[in-house]
Amino acid sequence: MTIEVPASRPASLPKPPGDAAQCDTLAEVLSTAAARYEEFGEEATRLRDLRNTWWGVAYDAYVAASRKAAPEHSAMAGTVRRVGRAVTSYADTLRDLTGTHDTLVERKAGLDERRTTLIADIEAAAEATPEMIAALQQRATDLGADYGVLVADHDTLQRRVGENEDLLRQAFEAADTLTEGLSGDGGIGETARTAMQEPGAPGSGATPAQVREWWEQLSDAEREAVIAAYPGIIGSADGLPAATRDQANRVLLDDDLARLRAKEEDGTLSTAERRVLANAEAARKALTKADGYVDPTDGERPGGTLWLYDPAAFGGDGRVAVGVGDLDTATDVSVQVPGIMTEMSGVGGNTDEAIRLYESARYNGDGSSVATLFWLGYDTPESPLDPATYTPDRAADGGQRLADAVEGLRASRSDDPAHLTVIGHSYGSTATSYAATDHDLAADDVVLIGSPGAGPADTAADFSVGADHVYDGRNSRDFVTLFGDEGAYHNPGGLGVDPSSEDFGAQRFEAESVDRSSVVNTDDHSRYYDHDSESLYNLGKIVDGHGDEVNAAAHSYDPWYWGSVDPEWSREPTTDVPGRSDTRADDVP
Missing domain, CATH: 3.40.50.1820 (Alpha/Beta hydrolase fold, catalytic domain)
Structure with a gap:
């Protein structure tokens, strides 16, 4: 009787690309940049009225320019903050995915060790009884099933890695033109906007039970998207899991600390x-x-x-x-x-x-x-x-x-x-x-x-x-x-x-x-x-x-x-x- 030993699968377990720490640095840079835009807008507003010391055609032109520049810079600050939050959320998810990858690597090492031991036991069973053969066959079957689960989990990991990359791409592309940068939702990708339009979304007047139902129907990618794009809403939405609110609120916290510390250093707080x-x-x-x-x-x-x-x-x-x-x-x-x-x-x-x-x-x-x-x-x-x-x-x-x-x-x-x-x-x-x-x-x-x-x-x-x-x-x-x-x-x-x-x-x-x-x-x-x-x-x-x-x-x-x-x-x-x-x-x- 021939016992089919399953092949080691998957052939490789590539680590998710990217460096979460480098992304954190980028998010902090973006929050600091948002602070600079805020500062300009605030100063332009504060210095708009100089009628007691300046008048004439040049002053009128200055007032007209500041009236346009102040809100534009404030709007750009909001867009840059949203992109920075998207980077923070991407980094947090990348850490989770990297942890999942490390767990899969450990599981595969354990399965490969079981496979090596099984092959050695088969080779040593020259005069095996029917009962021994049946036991070896069952071990091979179980090993094949466990490899199959590992492959499925790895496929899920790869899908989530791709989705995480795509969500950050959406955030960047939603802020790569001046028109988008000056809009009220610059930096918010299509996945997030669409999800927040579904029935039961927080902020729509839905009950906590309805908010929970809305959350449960979202895909992993949609969940990550709304956390990154709308952390203020998600972080205080009754009915959502505590872990979800925590993730959103930490995004807000990181953004506040980076932005306000930058303004403190500039003396504009x-x-x-x-x-x-x-x-x-x-x-x-x-x-x-x-x-x-x-x-x-x-x-x-x-x-x-x-x-x-x-x-x-x-x-x-x-x-x-x-x-x-x-x-x-x-x-x-x-x-x-x-x-x-x-x-x-x-x-x-x-x-x-x-x-x-x-x-x-x-x-x-x-x-x-x-x-x-x-x-x-x-x-x-x-x-x-x-x-x-x-x-x-x-x-x-x-x-x-x-x-x-x-x-x-x-x-x-x-x-x-x-x-x-x-x-x-x-x-x-x-x-x-x-x-x-x-x-x-x-x-x-x-x-x-x-x-x-x-x-x-x-x-x-x-x-x-x-x-x-x-x-x-x-x-x-x-x-x-x-x-x-x-x-x-x-x-x-x-x-x-x-x-x-x-x-x-x-x-x-x-x-x-x-x-x-x-x-x-x-x-x-x-x-x-x-x-x-x-x-x-x-x-x-x-x-x-x-x-x-x-x-x-x-x-x-x-x-x-x-x-x-x-x-x-x-x-x-x-x-x-x-x-x-x-x-x-x-x-x-």
């Missing part, structure tokens, strides 16, 4: 642009921290995600969301909503908290995968002196935005839903309460910590998740928690009921700090995510889906004969909780 640059630099540092974090339970890097990036929003305060872990696949996902004075420039510290929460859920959990997301998507009050701090308007707006964001997360994983927990801290807890009461927040569990009031909810039963899935953590020394209504006491600001109270009916857990003061203060308001703390331990349990295992605390109450009483005031706090970690998120570079 405006006050508004300076804030945007500071926000972009803060986002880069936070993302680097999230990318570099190592899970101490398994030694792996869960990876970071730039889920939201809008550094100019809210007058320069910015909108941003940074995740730790795979938001597209994790079994347990959390969203952390901050309170007053939180701005994008401080996202590094908030990312530390997301890392600590991730770590707590992993250390004290059941081994399931986890992803934590810090979300700053609403306009927080600016300070304790800001009147908005004591009124619910921004919390109500934040609640709507939060509900929309969570709906987007849900829609992006409609066929693989995660256990999802939303944690609102301080004024963010009031915003979370509005989301869960007025906007049917699509969470499984809701946690309020350091809350000044539960907004429109009279009791935990008013929340969309049901009373059994509403949790509250209150440090008895936390000054901010005194603003919640309780019993006969009503705060004139109107932020709502104290969620730690007996009347509200949430599941209260221990959240005291061993470093707490002997009196009510503001420092204890910022200790809910501290390492080895009661609060962080219990938060990790809830995020992991085991809220029934939190260390319960007695509710506060307001007897008719006395003021508000918090039983936690006299309990001695402890750090003696299971799953203590020696890793400090603050130490991650």
Whole structure:
């Protein structure tokens, strides 16, 4: 009996052409060039009115020329930026394709080794039994099938390499004439424009579920095209996979950093642009921290995600969301909503908290995968002196935005839903309460910590998740928690009921700090995510889906004969909780 040994296939595995690092350099050069065009346009506009020092025919000609030159240079800046983003996207895809190529090379080496071993075994089987021959034949059949899969995967790689090249060609050709350069969509290729005209495209008024359906019907090339051409739309589109939003937002971030740093070097950075640059630099540092974090339970890097990036929003305060872990696949996902004075420039510290929460859920959990997301998507009050701090308007707006964001997360994983927990801290807890009461927040569990009031909810039963899935953590020394209504006491600001109270009916857990003061203060308001703390331990349990295992605390109450009483005031706090970690998120570079 003859055993046919399959030939080694494919004959060669050529590496994708191009150097991603060189492309990054080109993208930076293009962003710098865009900055130069911007500068000219801005200066031409600024210097247009010289009537106090110059007049006459020559001045009139100058004004006419500047009126034409300023918008033309601004338009050219936009085109050059779009081409630069296309180069950045090309480089990112090239890295992915190169990684795929390296994996194929390893697979082929393994298959070739199996082939060599099979040939040697056949040659050594001079007096093989029928059973041995059948086994050798099966090995040959399996090897042939695996070579076939390798060939198919290699063909796919080659197709994607060609598509990536073609998309960059389209971007260049869409900006190679003056007319195109001065147009509003110069540098945007036909593939991207066509895809964004399909039903369900983001920006068309489509729901998150419709956006997800639109994305799923796109080819790989169409997806890469719209990310490169419309990163601002794709990066904030609810319903798209987190990895897709991350890719688009990183393109935006790279562009902002290169362009604004170039203007800073030239001394032409405006006050508004300076804030945007500071926000972009803060986002880069936070993302680097999230990318570099190592899970101490398994030694792996869960990876970071730039889920939201809008550094100019809210007058320069910015909108941003940074995740730790795979938001597209994790079994347990959390969203952390901050309170007053939180701005994008401080996202590094908030990312530390997301890392600590991730770590707590992993250390004290059941081994399931986890992803934590810090979300700053609403306009927080600016300070304790800001009147908005004591009124619910921004919390109500934040609640709507939060509900929309969570709906987007849900829609992006409609066929693989995660256990999802939303944690609102301080004024963010009031915003979370509005989301869960007025906007049917699509969470499984809701946690309020350091809350000044539960907004429109009279009791935990008013929340969309049901009373059994509403949790509250209150440090008895936390000054901010005194603003919640309780019993006969009503705060004139109107932020709502104290969620730690007996009347509200949430599941209260221990959240005291061993470093707490002997009196009510503001420092204890910022200790809910501290390492080895009661609060962080219990938060990790809830995020992991085991809220029934939190260390319960007695509710506060307001007897008719006395003021508000918090039983936690006299309990001695402890750090003696299971799953203590020696890793400090603050130490991650």
